[in-house]
Amino acid sequence: MLESIITYSFFMQVFRMFTPYYLGASAATFSERSGVVNIAIEGFMIISAFSYAAITIATQNPYLGLIGGLIIGILFSLFFSLFTIKLKINQIVIGVGFNLLMAGLAKFLMLLFFHSSSNTPGYPHIPRLPFLKSIPMIGDLTGDSIIIFALLLVFISQTVLFKTRFGLRLRSVGENPEAAETLGIKVRLYKSGGVIICGLLASLGGIWLASNQGSFSDGMVAGRGYIAIAAMIIGKWKPMNIFFACLMFAFFESLEIALQISGSGIPSQFVQMLPYLITILVLIGFVGKTKPPAADGIPY
Amino acid sequence: MKKLLVIAVLLITISISACKKSQEVSQSPADKSKFKVGLVFDVGGRGDKSFNDAAHNGLEKAKKEFGIEYEEIDPGDGADRESALRKLASNPEITMIFGVGFIFTEDITKMAIDFPKKKFACVDYSVNPQTKIPDNLVALEFKEEEGSFLVGVLAALTTKTNTIGFIGGMESSLIRKFEKGFTQGAKFINPDIKVLVTYVSVTGEGFKNPGKAEEIAISQYSKGADIIYHASGLSGIGLFKAAKENKKLAIGVDMDQYKEAEGFVLTSMIKIVDEVIYQTISDYRTGTFKNGIKSLGLKEKGVGFVYDNNNKALILPAHKDKLDEITKKIISGEIKVSAE
Numbered sequence: 231m232l233e234s235i236i237t238y239s240f241f242m243q244v245f246r247m248f249t250p251y252y253l254g255a256s257a258a259t260f261s262e263r264s265g266v267v268n269i270a271i272e273g274f275m276i277i278s279a280f281s282y283a284a285i286t287i288a289t290q291n292p293y294l295g296l297i298g299g300l301i302i303g304i305l306f307s308l309f310f311s312l313f314t315i316k317l318k319i320n321q322i323v324i325g326v327g328f329n330l331l332m333a334g335l336a337k338f339l340m341l342l343f344f345h346s347s348s349n350t351p352g353y354p355h356i357p358r359l360p361f362l363k364s365i366p367m368i369g370d371l372t373g374d375s376i377i378i379f380a381l382l383l384v385f386i387s388q389t390v391l392f393k394t395r396f397g398l399r400l401r402s403v404g405e406n407p408e409a410a411e412t413l414g415i416k417v418r419l420y421k422s423g424g425v426i427i428c429g430l431l432a433s434l435g436g437i438w439l440a441s442n443q444g445s446f447s448d449g450m451v452a453g454r455g456y457i458a459i460a461a462m463i464i465g466k467w468k469p470m471n472i473f474f475a476c477l478m479f480a481f482f483e484s485l486e487i488a489l490q491i492s493g494s495g496i497p498s499q500f501v502q503m504l505p506y507l508i509t510i511l512v513l514i515g516f517v518g519k520t521k522p523p524a525a526d527g528i529p530y
Numbered sequence: 531m532k533k534l535l536v537i538a539v540l541l542i543t544i545s546i547s548a549c550k551k552s553q554e555v556s557q558s559p560a561d562k563s564k565f566k567v568g569l570v571f572d573v574g575g576r577g578d579k580s581f582n583d584a585a586h587n588g589l590e591k592a593k594k595e596f597g598i599e600y601e602e603i604d605p606g607d608g609a610d611r612e613s614a615l616r617k618l619a620s621n622p623e624i625t626m627i628f629g630v631g632f633i634f635t636e637d638i639t640k641m642a643i644d645f646p647k648k649k650f651a652c653v654d655y656s657v658n659p660q661t662k663i664p665d666n667l668v669a670l671e672f673k674e675e676e677g678s679f680l681v682g683v684l685a686a687l688t689t690k691t692n693t694i695g696f697i698g699g700m701e702s703s704l705i706r707k708f709e710k711g712f713t714q715g716a717k718f719i720n721p722d723i724k725v726l727v728t729y730v731s732v733t734g735e736g737f738k739n740p741g742k743a744e745e746i747a748i749s750q751y752s753k754g755a756d757i758i759y760h761a762s763g764l765s766g767i768g769l770f771k772a773a774k775e776n777k778k779l780a781i782g783v784d785m786d787q788y789k790e791a792e793g794f795v796l797t798s799m800i801k802i803v804d805e806v807i808y809q810t811i812s813d814y815r816t817g818t819f820k821n822g823i824k825s826l827g828l829k830e831k832g833v834g835f836v837y838d839n840n841n842k843a844l845i846l847p848a849h850k851d852k853l854d855e856i857t858k859k860i861i862s863g864e865i866k867v868s869a870e
Contacts, residue, residue: 239752243745250741347577348764439741444771447764448574449738487746490728491753499732
């Protein structure tokens with residue numbers, strides 16, 4: 231039975247499902263490492279997915295959609311930093327507010343522009359990479375620039391966070407902003423930097439979803455932003471661990487589909503439950519202590 | 531104090547303008563035989579290209595043919611449906627009120643008791659044997675299993691791999707009706723056929739997750755299915771995308787979904803909501819309004835499948851004949867389709 235489940239297409243599916251999770255989780259990591267809790271990953275994904283859709287439909291150019299979606303993501307992260315860093319409003323409250331705002335805004339604009347409360351017309355996806363897409367077997371994965379980026383992001387974020395001056399300072403403002411400031415580090419600037427990188431990466435996740443789906447539909451992000459945050463916590467705010475946490479979520483989601491199709495009799499609800507069960511086990515300390523950055527969530 | 535007053539005035543203006551916007555009042559000369567109908571939309575609201583738009587078309591048709599007037603309220607997601615119903619019911623001009631969607635079931639039952647002189651109708655009413663349906667309420671219930679049976683028959687006739695698939699949105703008794711009807715139809719033609727069944731989720735979120743539905747469709751296609759039927763609302767977009775990319779067939783639901791993947795939509799199982807609303811208004815007008823459960827199956831033309839110029843090329847004439855024959859048998863009761 232196992233051979234009928236763990237197939238080549240199963241493997242591909244895991245990586246496709248992994249991509250938005252990992253982009254969202256890395257986004258949350260950069261923000262939290264700088265000491266700003268951003269639970270609006272979902273909202274960022276929604277608004278940038280919609281922006282990609284709207285701009286691509288208007289211009290028929292997916293690259294403009296990509297750039298536009300990222301710019302919208304940055305704009306919203308600037309707003310987010312204004313509220314959380316400059317005005318020092320409770321970060322959870324602002325995060326909830328942003329999630330509601332962005333989901334509502336996307337739906338409102340969809341009604342306004344496309345006269346539909348459910349979905350937009352179709353549009354082209356981001357073109358596949360010319361050489362990599364023709365690699366046999368894995369061409370579908372390697373041809374997708376955002377999947378490739380998500381895989382490389384493991385090393386990029388590991389390096390940026392732990393091997394560069396920027397990363398050291400970013401982490402220091404998340405651990406002990408007072409100490410960082412006495413050393414002359416511009417605390418708010420670094421925090422804003424963390425939030426903007428967060429907005430960019432989360433937006434990329436939303437854009438990937440929109441590009442791959444071929445039309446924006448209401449509620450299409452479907453809680454992936456929240457799973458990303460869970461993955462970040464399981465991964466203890468470390469890029470490599472988060473990579474495996476996201477793979478785990480993607481693996482179980484694919485497994486659930488495969489089990490349902492195979493008619494194995496194992497209740498799909500049970501498999502669906504597993505990643506969350508693991509999340510709880512991690513949170514109550516079964517795999518060592520999970521410790522967020524010391525000044526995480528505290529406005530400075 | 532002044533500030534408070536300003537805020538209060540502002541709030542009132544906003545709420546009034548918000549309500550105004552979603553109301554559409556058709557102006558036609560007052561006449562004794564002409565009456566006014568109220569309707570409250572389901573989640574998703576106008577512009578959903580499905581259920582709600584069909585309901586609106588039904589009102590439009592009644593307006594054109596009978597010269598009735600209507601008023602619609604689109605409460606949006608999670609808004610208070612009960613107050614929208616009450617608002618319409620307490621309007622002295624309105625004599626008949628529709629609720630579109632099973633979500634209205636409880637509220638409309640209460641409302642019908644509160645306003646015994648008005649008539650109420652609920653599309654997709656979910657019947658609970660414990661609750662008595664008031665005398666002025668008609669519960670419109672579709673027999674989705676009959677329509678699904680027919681598309682199951684067609685899928686079994688058309689498949690070349692002897693494997694077909696079903697994608698459900700939320701695992702629930704409502705969607706099970708679609709699955710069971712489909713499977714029965716397929717097995718009716720070929721008892722050995724393989725039907726792959728997958729649900730997107732166990733929560734309502736399963737109706738809004740095209741990304742996952744696409745992955746499910748890809749998996750089912752790779753396991754040999756060449757035709758997939760869905761009953762998963764917006765998630766179906768994912769199926770149509772997978773159908774286009776894999777050059778396999780899909781079957782739409784609720785309305786004609788041919789345009790979602792031209793050339794790859796074998797047919798769609800349709801619920802004829804507009805016709806049902808039009809009929810109910812017509813019954814009321816001629817004084818034949820009857821309370822209680824009104825089951826809308828093939829016989830009542832409440833459900834059906836699409837066969838038109840778009841998909842003619844995909845359906846063999848012999849298969850069409852077979853479908854017509856089975857339709858007649860279901861109507862006559864020779865073939866019984868179970869909902870469980």
